[in-house]
Structure formats: structure tokens, C-alpha cells
Amino acid sequence: MRKGIYILPNLFTAGSLFAGFYCMVSSLNGDYRTAALWILASSIFDGLDGKVARLTGTASKFGVEFDSLADLVSFGAAPGLLMYAWALKPFGRLGWLAAFLFVACAALRLARFNVQVETVESKRFVGLPTPAAASMVSATVLIFYHMGWPVAVGRLAILVLIYFLALLMVSNVRYYSFKDPSLIKKQPFAFLVLAVILLIIIAAEPVIMLFTIFICYILSGPIGFVMTWPRRRRLERALRKGREGVLSGGGRGTGTGGR
Structure with a gap:
């Protein structure tokens, strides 16, 4: 701290924090649509701060901690208050x-991420x-x-x-992070065409498309978890048999040496 802190990435983090706080202000004022837009703005700032820090070589432990605290406000307290109001x-x-x-699951999710950041792919x-x-x-x-x-029509569905969402945040369901280096490498020409078509569709109906994209991403985790369940069970059984074989073999070897 005596050497100072990096301004640029932490300004983006502060922008994310400001957006989350203003979301809560708008929620208290009953302007829920504006509050929802500020959450999206906060997510944009949150995505930029890490990228700016990596590109400029200004990542720091202070930035990591500041980012987690800002995320708890912007992606935990702000949406929780918005949904309740x-x-x-x-x-x-x-x-x-x-x-x-x-809010609690968001805090637990962030704490677990900070602990596992060096050990998870x-x-x-x-x-x-x-x-x-x-x-x-x-x-x-x-x-x-x-x-x-009218919100009264879907209150029960919103509660569910x-x-x-809260339980998914603290689950062991895996989600794609979009941090694969191969994404920024050369891709087939058809990928560019599909990307342009997708942008046109989003521009035509941005709200509907955003909702569709987010719901598909959220459901991708549970669907992938269910589809890979048989393979994981086979892998666990194979590993268990391998450990049992090693233990039984080691036991026989120890016994022979004792005699």
C-alpha cells in the first residue's frame, strides 16, 4: 500500500460499485426498470476491470479484494433489494x-472463488x-x-x-467462463457470419435476446451436469477401484516384508 495502487483498473471497479449502489437507489425510488439497467452496466464495468488489469499488467491483491467487495454490493445486495422491492x-x-x-449465496460464491482461484481450471x-x-x-x-x-402474474415464478439462482451460485455445477485463449485465435469464416447474424438479432429485440441468452447460460450448467453424470460416475468408480487395488497391494507387500 505504501507504494500506491493502480488507478485505471480500480476506477472500473469503482464504476461497477457505483452502478450497483445506484441500482439500490432506483429500487428504493420505485424505478425498477432503471435499477435493472444499472445492474447490466455494473456487469460491463466488472468485465472490463479484470481485462484492463491483465492487459496493462496492473493486477494486484488490493484490486482483487476491492473487486470482490464491489461484486457483493453490485451482484448480491443490489439485485436482492431490487427483487424484494x-x-x-x-x-x-x-x-x-x-x-x-x-445475497448470502453471492457472498459465499465470491469467498469460495477467491479461495479456489489458483486450483480450479x-x-x-x-x-x-x-x-x-x-x-x-x-x-x-x-x-x-x-x-x-403485470408483476403479479409471475410473482411465484420469480420467487422460485x-x-x-441462489442455490446454483453455491452449487458444484460448472459453467463455461469464456476465458479460453482459443476464442481469440483464428476461427473459421462461418463463425464471423454467425456472430454478425447474432448481433443483428440482438439489435432487433435486445430485451428478449438478453433474457434468452442469460436463461440459456444459466440452464447450461444443470443440463451439462445431468448429461455428464454417467461419465463422472464411471470415472469415480474407476478411481475408487484403483485406490482399493493400490491399498490391497501395499498391504500384501507389507505383510510379506514382515514375515
Whole structure:
């Protein structure tokens, strides 16, 4: 700290924190659509701070800790308050407990990520990332406003969604992190064409497409977990048999040496 801190990446982190705080201000003022947009803005700042730090060689332990604290506000407390004020308040205790569970699971998810960051492969996240969970909350609010649906119609589904997102954050379900270096390498020409078409579709119906993208990403984890379950079970059985074989072989060898 005596040598100073890096300004540029921490400014992006501060921007993410500001966006999360203003989301809470908008939620308290009853402007839920604006609050949802500020969550998306916070996720953009959050994605940029790490990339700026890596590109400029300004990553630091202070930046990591500041980023985690900002994420807890922007992707834990802000969406939790937004959901409670917008849709969960009529449920009473069940509603605010759902909002609190979301905040608590976001904190646990961030703490676990900081502990496992050196031991887990960078291509996969263990548990739903907090920015994705908060962005799903934001997309849900925006799709209701876009379609003109009264929130009373989907309150029960929203309550279930909040519990679902909270549990996914602390689960062992793996999610793609989009940190694969091969993504920025040369790709077939068809990939560029598909990317352009996707951008056109998003520009045509941004709210619907954002909601679709986030819901597909969130469901990709559980679907992948179920599809790979048989393979993981076979691998676990093979490893268990291998350990048992090593232990039994070691036991016989020890016995022979004793005689």
C-alpha cells in the first residue's frame, strides 16, 4: 500500500460499485426498470476491470479484494433489494428470506472463488457466477416491462427463480467462463457470419435476446451436469477401484516384508 495502487483498473471497479449502489437507489425510488439497467452496466464495468488489469499488467491483491467487495454490493445486495422491492414484498417473510438467501449465496460464491482461484481450471466456473445471476435478475425485470406483463402474474415464478439462482451460485455445477485463449485465435469464416447474424438479432429485440441468452447460460450448467453424470460416475468408480487395488497391494507387500 505504501507504494500506491493502480488507478485505471480500480476506477472500473469503482464504476461497477457505483452502478450497483445506484441500482439500490432506483429500487428504493420505485424505478425498477432503471435499477435493472444499472445492474447490466455494473456487469460491463466488472468485465472490463479484470481485462484492463491483465492487459496493462496492473493486477494486484488490493484490486482483487476491492473487486470482490464491489461484486457483493453490485451482484448480491443490489439485485436482492431490487427483487424484494419489485416482486417479493407481498410474500412477507418468505420474500425477504429469498432476497437474503440470494445475497448470502453471492457472498459465499465470491469467498469460495477467491479461495479456489489458483486450483480450479480457468475455463470453467464452479457454481453460477454472481454477475450472471444478477444479470438474470435484471433481464427478468426488463422482460416484464418490455412485454407489458403485470408483476403479479409471475410473482411465484420469480420467487422460485430467486431460490434457484441462489442455490446454483453455491452449487458444484460448472459453467463455461469464456476465458479460453482459443476464442481469440483464428476461427473459421462461418463463425464471423454467425456472430454478425447474432448481433443483428440482438439489435432487433435486445430485451428478449438478453433474457434468452442469460436463461440459456444459466440452464447450461444443470443440463451439462445431468448429461455428464454417467461419465463422472464411471470415472469415480474407476478411481475408487484403483485406490482399493493400490491399498490391497501395499498391504500384501507389507505383510510379506514382515514375515
